[in-house]
Amino acid sequence: MALEITRCVTDDDYEAWRRVRIAVIPYERTQSLTELREGDKPERLMLLARADGEVVGHGLAQPSDSSGGGSVIPRVLEGHRRRGVGTALLERLVAHVGELGLPTVRAGADDDGSLAFAHRFGFEEVNREVEQTYRLTGPVEPTPAPEGIEVVTAQERPGLWEASYERFGLEALADFAVDTPLDVSPERWARDWLVDPMFLALHDGEVVGCAGVGLDPDQPTRAENGLTAVRRDWRRRGLAVHLKLVTLAWAAEHGIEEVYTWTQDGNAAMRTLNERLGYDTTMIGIQLARPLAGLLGNP
The missing domain is CATH 3.40.630.30 (Gcn5-related N-acetyltransferase (GNAT))
Known part of the structure; x- marks a missing residue:
């Protein structure tokens, strides 16, 4: 060969x-x-x-x-x-x-073959993610938005997502249940974490929550939830449920039949919220890591 x-x-x-x-x-x-x-x-x-x-x-x-x-x-x-x-x-x-x-090499596996391959090179499990899937069978009715909240899309308000990085984005990233803190630059926040549509919850013009839908050009009836997050001072007011249902309602209106989301195994609150809304657990993903030193001849 x-x-x-x-x-x-x-x-x-x-x-x-x-x-x-x-x-x-x-x-x-x-x-x-x-x-x-x-x-x-x-x-x-x-x-x-x-x-x-x-x-x-x-x-x-x-x-x-x-x-x-x-x-x-x-x-x-x-x-x-x-x-x-x-x-x-x-x-x-x-x-x-x-x-x-x-200094650290990271990888992922969600099947036995990939996991065995990673273990052969000394990678060890550091996190687990849970895939949950919502199957749409009809219209979805969102709950009322909490008082004082306006919901818009980032696409309707250019620049709003980028401006949310310091006050909203950094806090949302810091709350991920992972072994190593996330380090996402403003450029990557703007480029890699924005989906279309991304629904933004505003209070006095400032982003306090988000949830989105990432459309799949290869599978038009299936989509992925974008980041769902609520600023800490706005939690436990029903905002996450409202935003999640807004995304599902949009998906139902646009012919989507399945919406899936990946959540850290340690984020029990979001997994429980998804279960309450009717998401089923469909897959487990394993995140792995090892030092670069000693891997395939690296000093």
Whole structure:
């Protein structure tokens, strides 16, 4: 087998990268070509693996949202596994994390094969995420908004999401139930954490809550919940329930049949809220990490 690993450069490369992801994890939304292009930064490495000229896998490495970490994602199409493709991809991805000067390598697994692969290279579990899915069978009626709250979309008010980073975003990120604090720059907040539509709860013109719907260009009847968060001083007033129901009502009106969300296993409050609304637990994802030092020859 002649294995070749190259960077994604052309639109055809990016589309081939997308097709690998869709084939390996069809149950998750894959970014569109436009979104991938918009997120193309020097610190992000996207790879394609070809065996005898045929695309058999892909890779992604970039700074993770966790402080001091670099995410690595090697994926290989079924039927081409256990031939060294994943290891070759991982080696390139880990080298990139080293070039970025990040001391920790982070990865994820949601099936036994991926987990075994990660364990072979010394990755250990650090967090778990729970996927919960809401199946829409008819219209959804939101609860009334708490007094003093106006709900708009970020798309209706350009610049409002970006301006929410300091007062709202940093607090929401700090409340994630994860092993390492999140370190998300204002640029990544604006680029990676905004979905369309993103509903914003305003009090006196200031963002105090959000919830959104990420549409899937490849599966038009399935969508992912964007970040659902409420500022601490506005919790326990029914705002999270209201915002979540607003997103589900919008989804129902736009022909969505399933909405899924990923929540940290340690965030019992949000998982319980989802269960109350009728979400079912559908999958468990395992987050893993290990030091860069000693991994595939790194000093």
